[in-house]
Amino acid sequence: MYTQHDEKRLYEQAKHLLHHDLESADRTITQLREVILYADWKYYVQSEPALADAEYDALFKKLKHLEEKNPELQTADSPTQRVAIGLSERFPTVSHLVPMLSLDNTYNAEDLTDWDRRCREFAGTGDIAYCVEPKYDGASISLIYDDGQLTRGATRGDGMMGEDVTANIRQIKAIPLSAALTKQGVKQIEIRGEIVIHKNVFEAFNKQRVAEGLSPLANPRNAASGTLRILDPNEVKKRGLNAILYHVSTYTLAAGKDRPAGLATHYDTIQWLYGLGFPAPAKEMKLFKHIDEVITYCHEFEGHRDDLAFEVDGLVIKVNDFAMQDKMGMTSHHPRWAVAYKFKARQATSKLRRVEFQVGRTGAITPVAKIDPVHIGGVTVTSISLFNEDVVREKDVRIGDTVLVERAGDVIPYIVKPLTEMRTGEEEEIKFPTHCPACNSELERQQDEAAWRCININCPVQVVERMIHFASKDAMDIRSLGTANVQKFYELGLLPDIPGIYNIDWDRVKGMEGFGEKSVTNLKQAIEQSKQQPLNRLIFGLGIRFVGETTAKTLASAVSHITEFYDWDIEKLSLLEDIGPKVGTSVVDFFAREENRQIIARLGEAGVNLANEHKGPMHTDGALAGKTFLFTGTLSQFKRSDAETIVENKGGSILGGVSAKLNYLVVGADAGSKLDKAKKLGTVNILTEDEFLKLVE
Numbered sequence: 001m002y003t004q005h006d007e008k009r010l011y012e013q014a015k016h017l018l019h020h021d022l023e024s025a026d027r028t029i030t031q032l033r034e035v036i037l038y039a040d041w042k043y044y045v046q047s048e049p050a051l052a053d054a055e056y057d058a059l060f061k062k063l064k065h066l067e068e069k070n071p072e073l074q075t076a077d078s079p080t081q082r083v084a085i086g087l088s089e090r091f092p093t094v095s096h097l098v099p100m101l102s103l104d105n106t107y108n109a110e111d112l113t114d115w116d117r118r119c120r121e122f123a124g125t126g127d128i129a130y131c132v133e134p135k136y137d138g139a140s141i142s143l144i145y146d147d148g149q150l151t152r153g154a155t156r157g158d159g160m161m162g163e164d165v166t167a168n169i170r171q172i173k174a175i176p177l178s179a180a181l182t183k184q185g186v187k188q189i190e191i192r193g194e195i196v197i198h199k200n201v202f203e204a205f206n207k208q209r210v211a212e213g214l215s216p217l218a219n220p221r222n223a224a225s226g227t228l229r230i231l232d233p234n235e236v237k238k239r240g241l242n243a244i245l246y247h248v249s250t251y252t253l254a255a256g257k258d259r260p261a262g263l264a265t266h267y268d269t270i271q272w273l274y275g276l277g278f279p280a281p282a283k284e285m286k287l288f289k290h291i292d293e294v295i296t297y298c299h300e301f302e303g304h305r306d307d308l309a310f311e312v313d314g315l316v317i318k319v320n321d322f323a324m325q326d327k328m329g330m331t332s333h334h335p336r337w338a339v340a341y342k343f344k345a346r347q348a349t350s351k352l353r354r355v356e357f358q359v360g361r362t363g364a365i366t367p368v369a370k371i372d373p374v375h376i377g378g379v380t381v382t383s384i385s386l387f388n389e390d391v392v393r394e395k396d397v398r399i400g401d402t403v404l405v406e407r408a409g410d411v412i413p414y415i416v417k418p419l420t421e422m423r424t425g426e427e428e429e430i431k432f433p434t435h436c437p438a439c440n441s442e443l444e445r446q447q448d449e450a451a452w453r454c455i456n457i458n459c460p461v462q463v464v465e466r467m468i469h470f471a472s473k474d475a476m477d478i479r480s481l482g483t484a485n486v487q488k489f490y491e492l493g494l495l496p497d498i499p500g501i502y503n504i505d506w507d508r509v510k511g512m513e514g515f516g517e518k519s520v521t522n523l524k525q526a527i528e529q530s531k532q533q534p535l536n537r538l539i540f541g542l543g544i545r546f547v548g549e550t551t552a553k554t555l556a557s558a559v560s561h562i563t564e565f566y567d568w569d570i571e572k573l574s575l576l577e578d579i580g581p582k583v584g585t586s587v588v589d590f591f592a593r594e595e596n597r598q599i600i601a602r603l604g605e606a607g608v609n610l611a612n613e614h615k616g617p618m619h620t621d622g623a624l625a626g627k628t629f630l631f632t633g634t635l636s637q638f639k640r641s642d643a644e645t646i647v648e649n650k651g652g653s654i655l656g657g658v659s660a661k662l663n664y665l666v667v668g669a670d671a672g673s674k675l676d677k678a679k680k681l682g683t684v685n686i687l688t689e690d691e692f693l694k695l696v697e
Ligand code: IVH
Pocket: 101, 102, 103, 133, 134, 135, 136, 137, 138, 139, 140, 193, 194, 246, 247, 316, 335, 338, 340
């Protein structure tokens, strides 16, 4: 839609318009519209904001102001009339029952006092009671429940139309698939909320992206909205999304009233939703009687923002009383009865002095920017990963640049951009090495990868990093064999490679500084104990590319001895849950290499466990954990959605069609092609409704 050249031009145009008007109002308006449309597209379609919220707001306000002053220049397609943007075409587009508006922003006590004054004017009253909730930094969604069943989940899109992402929404465990709404006289309800991602899940997610040679996402919000648009619901399930539901936009009741009896306030509605099992912010919400209390709370809360598991970028203040809300109404852009109080962005500027290139366990070379120490949100930042060459080029950062650094919550700091207006002309381009900084082998970059790699399997840094990973807590868990000891032992020639861990010359260690009898005994014992670790930990510890802890469990549960993988091909691997071609190829390659087979053989000789006695699913968090189901035909004993909920609650998952990955097909009356296909495959268990009920009991 936009070329790179367009994007650069529009970005600069936006920056210019923030502080300057053009020679005519006409031209300024045209250019403002152009940059706002572009910013909307970046934000909603690409999930990659081009501008800071405050900048976007300022441009929007400016356009509105100019259009009001020059009504003859107003047009129906101006973003001020409706934020119209192209939607991604992968999901069907659906209309929202009620337009999804955004919120007006405030930044300080004065803005809040002003807003309160306007509220009181509109409502025609004295003090107003306000509810205050965290402003969750995620992707907004609309959920529709018909007769108590979740029937639709949609993204915000342009506010009028969103994308139907029901299949993905159904994978989010926090969102109930059904609720006892009918009992409350509610036929239909549309609930608004935010899809969020835990800060630690986000970090792990970015690590994975970088490992796959992709650029990391800037913040949890982008990760949440990106995940909602993944085409494979099973993949969505793995991403650990969460949800907070904070608003009911409309009800259809059995008895013509417009809200269920007794729900006269926002506060009560949130408690009501919570009581029905929805993830509403009942515990996080506060009720105040006066704006001064709200302001005090806002300041106080800002100091604790990191205590939440999710990223919050502010607080939302809402008029509590619905009668008052109705009286105040809304503009075309936002409700008058709610406002966002935005926290200060945790950003700072610093100077980029040099770039170091670090070698990772898999040989990937990571550029790390060394900056002048700078304090952001309570920590001092001196080193920032630049991830890979593409990130460096995209951001166009140079040595000597003044850079804008941001730390979102507990998330690792990153460079937002260089401040190009501060350049003196002395800045130097960041040059990528052609040879490994550790072993001097020539670096390679594969076509579909962002990382340059050292492919020397004996590269000393990689060897050390692999051993550190092998001994780490989530792998073989050899306590006291941490980074420092591995490094020291390696340098002294005591620890040449992974199997060498089980063959250390203890006589030499005993004489070393810092290794008393006790620490040697402890270390020996930890190494000895690690021999009994279950197979999944060993597989994870071997450091096969793209094989994380979950995949390692899947792999381990599929064999009774690790060497069985020597005969597995990609077809066989891809029958396992969650293993696609990329992971499959990496696993096949790993086990095909002679040096890896030798490592495994030496581990076996040393007494390390290579077997899985309990071949079969290793996740035991639900009776149906790891099992896949599909329902077909007309079911008479239960509703399909209820049965699916039962399966999911017991840890199983629902597949979209019959394939080799399917474990159970539950058939009702008049089952057709799915049943035929399952019979033909011969690997699917075919169940009647009765048999299914017995199984889940
Ligand atoms: S109320 C008409 N409450 O912030 C109701 N919004 O910047 C409007 N958001 O579009 C929404 N946390 O996606 C509301 N507690 C909260 C929120 C919240 C996050 C999002 C929402 C909205 C955006 C505006």
